[in-house]
Amino acid sequence: GENVEQHPSTLSVQEGDSAVIKCTYSDSASNYFPWYKQELGKRPQLIIDIRSNVGEKKDQRIAVTLNKTAKHFSLHITETQPEDSAVYFCAASLPGTYKYIFGTGTRLKVLA
Amino acid sequence: DAGVTQSPTHLIKTRGQHVTLRCSPISGHKSVSWYQQVLGQGPQFIFQYYEKEERGRGNFPDRFSARQFPNYSSELNVNALLLGDSALYLCASSRGQGVTDTQYFGPGTRLTVL
Numbered sequence: 001g002e003n004v005e006q007h008p009s010t011l012s013v014q015e016g017d018s019a020v021i022k023c024t025y026s027d028s029a030s031n032y033f034p035w036y037k038q039e040l041g042k043r044p045q046l047i048i049d050i051r052s053n054v055g056e057k058k059d060q061r062i063a064v065t066l067n068k069t070a071k072h073f074s075l076h077i078t079e080t081q082p083e084d085s086a087v088y089f090c091a092a093s094l095p096g097t098y099k100y101i102f103g104t105g106t107r108l109k110v111l112a
Numbered sequence: 113d114a115g116v117t118q119s120p121t122h123l124i125k126t127r128g129q130h131v132t133l134r135c136s137p138i139s140g141h142k143s144v145s146w147y148q149q150v151l152g153q154g155p156q157f158i159f160q161y162y163e164k165e166e167r168g169r170g171n172f173p174d175r176f177s178a179r180q181f182p183n184y185s186s187e188l189n190v191n192a193l194l195l196g197d198s199a200l201y202l203c204a205s206s207r208g209q210g211v212t213d214t215q216y217f218g219p220g221t222r223l224t225v226l
Contacts, residue, residue: 004154031211042219051181051212089154091154093212098143098145098162100159103154104154
């Protein structure tokens with residue numbers, strides 16, 4: 001069935017270090033993979049996305065990589081800052097529908 | 113440039129009651145999706161509407177219904193509320209041009225069922 005697995009569930013890093021969050025999807029036809037950041041009590045905010053015709057995309061300190069063969073994609077945050085602390089969700093589009101399947105989230109804590 | 117808006121912000125209901133949640137998409141966006149987010153989990157898809165037609169439905173009971181109006185705003189209705197319906201209900205807006213459209217979320221309505 002449709003599923004997106006996300007790991008780890010919690011991640012603590014020292015300020016300035018890198019953070020990596022990994023997701024695996026089940027449907028090989030999925031072709032769009034957004035990442036959202038959700039701070040406590042706030043809406044999910046899109047931070048970066050990637051489409052299946054691209055292997056990597058970067059935006060300043062944030063990058064996403066996609067491995068279609070292995071059906072996994074990862075979020076990389078470099079030079080982490082305390083304001084990066086939040087819950088991060090990956091998602092995958094479900095082919096033949098108009099919905100996203102979300103991962104279970106990763107709580108990132110950046111320690112000053 | 114106004115983002116997605118939702119009302120009300122918070123709502124408290126009792127079991128068996130009915131609730132209506134409202135969403136206004138970003139100007140120029142024709143599609144609205146509804147998600148349920150239970151505490152500690154990722155959003156779960158409920159519905160997507162485009163040009164007033166339902167274009168997708170998730171695994172939710174018939175107590176959940178929605179509609180979209182000519183101005184592209186949308187309502188989510190939930191009948192016969194259960195304790196398990198307590199959650200953050202998110203509306204997401206997109207252009208509606210394809211399955212890879214980026215969806216932008218509103219602030220959500222937090223529903224508490226007592």
